[in-house]
Each structure stands twice: as structure tokens, then as C-alpha cells.
Amino acid sequence: MTDAYEKLEKSRKRITESIAQNIHLYGLPPSAGRQFGMMFFENRPLTLDDMSAELGMSKTSMSTSIRSLSEAKLVDRVWERGVRKDLYEVKDDWYQIFVDMFTVKWRRAVSLHTAAIRKSLAELKELKKADDITDELLALIETDIEKLLYIREYYDWLDRLIDAFEDQKIFDLVPRLEDEA
Known part of the structure; x- marks a missing residue:
């Protein structure tokens, strides 16, 4: 990993942790904030498996968080041709x-x-x-x-x-x- 890439990751982690610390304003736990932050920096919809692998959390935990994020209207379930699993992405209008x-x-x-x-x-x-x-x-x-x-x-x-x-x-x-x- 290059130095520039490490700096990019550090910047993203800082923002993700900031989201995790403030997500309680939406009635959600920090883990949902980390999930939201990770999804925010992705340029594609993600499956629960994708999220679980990225964050090192169980698929059950990811499912619970994504449901909470969806109920809070922070993420949307989207459809993509040829993909059988549910896909989710962060709403882009904050x-x-x-x-x-x-x-x-x-x-x-x-x-x-x-x-x-x-x-x-x-x-x-x-x-x-x-x-x-x-x-x-x-x-x-x-x-x-x-x-x-x-x-x-x-x-x-x-x-x-x-x-x-x-x-x-x-x-x-x-x-x-x-x-x-």
C-alpha cells in the first residue's frame, strides 16, 4: 500500500469515526455509524456480505444495522441486474x-x-x-x-x-x- 493510499484511508477512517460518534443523533449506535461511513465512501451498492467483510462484523449485525439505517432513511435498497442479493447504498442527499x-x-x-x-x-x-x-x-x-x-x-x-x-x-x-x- 502506498503512502498516498494510506493517507486516503486515514482520512476516510477519521470521517467514518466522526459519523459513528454522531449517529446517536439519529437514534442509532456507533456500529451503524461505522457501517454508514464505510458505505459513504464506496462508489457502488454493497451487499451485507461486502459490508461484513469490510468491517469484520457478523452478517447478522450488518443486517440489524442496515435495517436501522434504512428505517432512519439514511440508506436505500437498490436493484442491480444479475445480482440476487440485496444491495444497499447511502442516500446522496444529506x-x-x-x-x-x-x-x-x-x-x-x-x-x-x-x-x-x-x-x-x-x-x-x-x-x-x-x-x-x-x-x-x-x-x-x-x-x-x-x-x-x-x-x-x-x-x-x-x-x-x-x-x-x-x-x-x-x-x-x-x-x-x-x-x-
């Missing part, structure tokens, strides 16, 4: 990868929170009508309602932000560098 990850996770969070807020607001409004309510309890209920209305406004804003990501309007506010050229 902006879209982030948009997909952000919108899926935050849309779920917004949905859960708004459902809880809606239910709690309804319960608190009913509680205000109770006959045995004290002034002290009424004050606490009113304060809680104000707080819930405030966080409902936040989740309404967050929902609009998610919409801006999904319909690509976020790139009007924060353009891709390639869009600015």
Missing part, C-alpha cells in the same frame, strides 16, 4: 436525510404533546366547574391553563416549522451553499 429525520421525530413529538395538552386543558376546564373548588385551587388551575396555552402556542409554531422543512421552504430561509452559488 439535506433530505436531515429533513426526513427531523420531521419524523418532531412530528411524532408534537402529536404526543398536543394530544396531552388538549386532554389536560379539557380536564382543567371541567375541574373549574366543580362545586367544591376553593379559590386557591382555582388559582392553580388558571395558572396551569395559562402554561398549557403557552406551550400549545409553542407546539403550533413547531408544527409550522416542521411544515417548512417538509415543503422545503426552510431552504428559502437557510439556503444550501450550492443554492447560493
